[in-house]
Amino acid sequence: MALLEIKNIKKSFDDLKVLDGVDLTVETGDVIAVLGPSGSGKTTLLRCLNYLETADEGTMIFDGKSYDMAHTSAKEIAEIRKKTGFVFQNYNLFRNKTALENVTIGLMVARHMHKKEAEKIGLEMLERVGMLERKDHYPSMLSGGQQQRVAIARALAANPKIIYFDEPTSALDPELIGEVLGVMRELANEGVTMIVVTHEMEFARNVSNKVIFMEEGKIVEQGSSEEFFRNPKEERTREFLRLEENRTGLIREEKK
Amino acid sequence: MSAADQWNLFLDSFLKILIPGLKMTLPLTVVAFAFAIVIAVIVAMIQYAKVPVLTQICRFYIWIIRGTPLMVQLAIGYFGLNSIGIKISAFPAAVLVFSLNEGAYCAETMRGALESVSTGQLEAGYCVGMNYRQIMWHIVLPQAFRTAFPSLGNSLIGMVKDTSLASNITYAEMYMVTKRIAGKTYQFMLLYVEVALIYLLFSTVLTWLQRWGERKLDSYGGSKG
Numbered sequence: 001m002a003l004l005e006i007k008n009i010k011k012s013f014d015d016l017k018v019l020d021g022v023d024l025t026v027e028t029g030d031v032i033a034v035l036g037p038s039g040s041g042k043t044t045l046l047r048c049l050n051y052l053e054t055a056d057e058g059t060m061i062f063d064g065k066s067y068d069m070a071h072t073s074a075k076e077i078a079e080i081r082k083k084t085g086f087v088f089q090n091y092n093l094f095r096n097k098t099a100l101e102n103v104t105i106g107l108m109v110a111r112h113m114h115k116k117e118a119e120k121i122g123l124e125m126l127e128r129v130g131m132l133e134r135k136d137h138y139p140s141m142l143s144g145g146q147q148q149r150v151a152i153a154r155a156l157a158a159n160p161k162i163i164y165f166d167e168p169t170s171a172l173d174p175e176l177i178g179e180v181l182g183v184m185r186e187l188a189n190e191g192v193t194m195i196v197v198t199h200e201m202e203f204a205r206n207v208s209n210k211v212i213f214m215e216e217g218k219i220v221e222q223g224s225s226e227e228f229f230r231n232p233k234e235e236r237t238r239e240f241l242r243l244e245e246n247r248t249g250l251i252r253e254e255k256k
Numbered sequence: 257m258s259a260a261d262q263w264n265l266f267l268d269s270f271l272k273i274l275i276p277g278l279k280m281t282l283p284l285t286v287v288a289f290a291f292a293i294v295i296a297v298i299v300a301m302i303q304y305a306k307v308p309v310l311t312q313i314c315r316f317y318i319w320i321i322r323g324t325p326l327m328v329q330l331a332i333g334y335f336g337l338n339s340i341g342i343k344i345s346a347f348p349a350a351v352l353v354f355s356l357n358e359g360a361y362c363a364e365t366m367r368g369a370l371e372s373v374s375t376g377q378l379e380a381g382y383c384v385g386m387n388y389r390q391i392m393w394h395i396v397l398p399q400a401f402r403t404a405f406p407s408l409g410n411s412l413i414g415m416v417k418d419t420s421l422a423s424n425i426t427y428a429e430m431y432m433v434t435k436r437i438a439g440k441t442y443q444f445m446l447l448y449v450e451v452a453l454i455y456l457l458f459s460t461v462l463t464w465l466q467r468w469g470e471r472k473l474d475s476y477g478g479s480k481g
Contacts, residue, residue, distance in 0.1 A: 052379055078385065086383035092376035096398045106384025109394055154384060 001064065003028045003161060003193060004049075009058030009069060011044055011217075018044045019055070020217035026162065026195065031188045033204035033225065034197045036214035037240065042197040043089075045214070046164045049195070050086050051077045063161055082110070085155030085163035090171050091147040093139040099126060099150045100135040103157045111158065125153035129183045145176030149183055156192075163187075165196040181207075201244050205229050213237050262446055269437050273451055277430040277458065284347065284429065285416050288354035292415075293408070295359030300366035300400075301392065314363070321360035327421055329353050334425035346427040350419070358415055362408060369404035370396060402473050409466035413459045420455075430454060 004026040011019040018041045026032060034042045047053040049060070051072065058069040063083055067076060093102050100122045107118040126132045129149040139147050148168055155163050168184070169177045181203055188194065188207050198204060204211055204225060211228040213221045213236075221234045232238050257265070299314045321329070333353035337344050344352075373396045381391030423432035434451040438444050 050383060052382065078387065081383060082385045084383075086380075088376060088380065090376060092374075092380035094377060094380065094395050096395065096402070105394060106386060109390050110385030110387075154380075158385065 005061040007059045011055045029191050031208040032195045032210045033208035034212045040214040041217040083161045085160040087165045089167040091151045103154045129153045144172045145179045148180045162193040276433045280429040288351045291355035292358035296362035296366045299363035304370040318360045350422040365407045369400035373399045413462050
């Protein structure tokens with residue numbers, strides 16, 4: 001049975017249809033890259049999965065339980081969130097907490113874990129993302145890449161079934177993108193289930209095993225990442241990939 | 257009065273004014289400000305969370321307080337209440353009025369500070385499994401306090417000076433004591449300058465404390481980035 005199954009999710013902001021009937025199936029261990037032009041609904045899709053936005057319609061089967069996405073109770077939402085992690089584009093580390101406290105606070109406050117136990121996990125997670133040396137630093141003292149790695153450690157801390165990444169490298173300076181993608185690649189190798197909204201084609205091509213291409217609130221094409229890049233079926237997909245290739249090509253040339 | 261006599265009067269009065277400053281002005285300020293902060297946090301959080309009905313009540317309260325003079329509020333809180341049979345002595349009346357008055361102004365400061373905390377902090381809190389109350393307590397309020405700290409410090413310093421108004425409702429704080437000495441000795445300039453210097457001393461110490469507090473908070477890294 002799939003870990004996560006979404007059926008016919010719909011969401012509008014006022015008159016604007018942002019999600020227009022999206023279906024999605026995620027198996028344990030999947031790394032799914034969600035691609036698409038801006039405004040295609042990728043971020044909203046992710047936010048609906050974690051109830052940061054409430055979908056207007058749709059059903060979700062997650063970890064063996066079924067939910068009506070438009071009418072999920074606060075208790076059920078809490079239950080879902082405790083089994084998921086979320087990494088934001090602009091990190092959103094708690095600014096009044098150190099790196100370590102950022103990782104442990106959810107364990108201690110939401111899960112009532114003892115400080116010692118939480119810190120043991122916290123240190124472990126920080127080590128995993130290579131941030132152990134900066135454990136006592138406040139977010140304001142860390143670079144964007146370092147903040148995002150701490151944010152990943154925070155998302156990992158509760159041993160979630162799945163982690164959602166919302167454009168995790170889009171706010172970073174180009175030279176800092178690599179360190180974050182490196183951490184994500186390692187997680188993928190360790191079998192962490194992830195859905196990653198991204199513009200990083202290299203990541204989608206080489207790390208993710210499945211790709212979803214969205215446009216105007218709909219999934220245009222999806223498939224294994226190998227197939228998707230080698231043999232895109234839809235004309236829109238081909239056009240998007242061509243544009244992205246030009247864009248990254250331009251960036252590369254600028255770097256020279 | 258000779259210069260030497262004046263100097264002696266100055267020295268004599270110094271403790272006579274300072275002691276009520278420490279025994280009357282300071283307790284009134286500290287107690288009323290503590291209540292004011294509690295009121296401010298509650299009122300600001302109600303408005304921040306947009307709790308129906310309570311939000312309107314809070315707005316009404318702030319409207320009344322900000323639209324009427326403190327002196328008149330004191331008169332109502334002491335003479336007014338006593339005249340309709342609610343027996344209240346000067347200290348509790350002063351505490352009541354000063355905390356309600358300061359609470360309204362500080363509530364506005366706190367509300368602004370709460371709203372300046374980015375919604376991303378709330379969302380991140382939800383995503384690590386915390387509920388609204390837990391996020392407010394551990395994440396949003398501490399950050400808002402850091403933002404509001406300098407303004408709240410200024411309010412406290414303002415309040416030390418405003419407590420001189422309590423002399424009008426028979427509360428024997430330092431301005432009232434000064435007035436009495438001045439009335440007896442006719443050395444108005446000398447004594448009022450003297451009490452001004454003592455007020456200045458109080459507010460200078462508080463300014464130091466405020467700066468020290470800000471540095472302390474900055475070393476926790478909460479404000480920037």
